[in-house]
Amino acid sequence: MNNIIKMNTHKIRGGYLATYFRKLNECGVRYCVLRNYWSLPQSSGGSDVDIWVHEDDVEKTFRICEETKTECGYHLVSRYGDATAEKLCFQREDDGVQFDLFRGAIYYRNRMFIDGDTILRHIHDYQGVCVLDDNFADLIAFLKEILNNGKCASKYVAPVIGNEVFSENYLKDNLCNFSPTFAEKIYLFIINQ
Incomplete structure (x- = not known):
């Protein structure tokens, strides 16, 4: 069998x-x-x-x-x-x-x-x-693209920019291997679109 x-x-x-x-x-x-x-x-x-x-x-x-x-x-x-x-x-x-x-x-x-x-x-x-989770996966892809290439294609930017999930606290809590200043700059980038 x-x-x-x-x-x-x-x-x-x-x-x-x-x-x-x-x-x-x-x-x-x-x-x-x-x-x-x-x-x-x-x-x-x-x-x-x-x-x-x-x-x-x-x-x-x-x-x-x-x-x-x-x-x-x-x-x-x-x-x-x-x-x-x-x-x-x-x-x-x-x-x-x-x-x-x-x-x-x-x-x-x-x-x-x-x-x-x-x-x-x-x-x-x-x-x-x-x-x-899709939002977190999008954030990781966005950051890896920037780190790897120094720039980011729109397919990585679109899911992140203006996404209300990415509050400053969310970024600081989930990007704990980065400095708080880095999380703040990413937050400003996201909200300023």
Whole structure:
């Protein structure tokens, strides 16, 4: 009977993701998908899956990756990274998925950008997948774009500018790895549009 189940799972497109998220939830892993989650758990919607995992659950997560790979008939075709983040790519003949897995926090140039406790405060369920609150995800994308490029495309600015969620207190509470002055300047930028 198990062989029949495995063969059927093998033929389901997106079988890795659905199985993987089910196993993460069953094992009590603290995680969240950071963005582009609307087609999960059946598909990644053509993009990588950016996922954060609590520092105490990283090894368990890698074990689940291995179990899911075996159960669903995928192969690990690449894995590289460092102590802060890893890229993992799984493929089989008819499907593939790539994860950008952030370990314990979100880093920018090896410095903690957003800590795990802050991330945990912004997680909610979407179709059985733990995901990051859209407003907080938009703020992170906006800041990372500015830090990485020194400028920001309008697709990152539009969700943030004028957004009333981003009060000065909200920014200070959630950008605790930045100076209070930085949070104040971001707040003024947001309200002045």
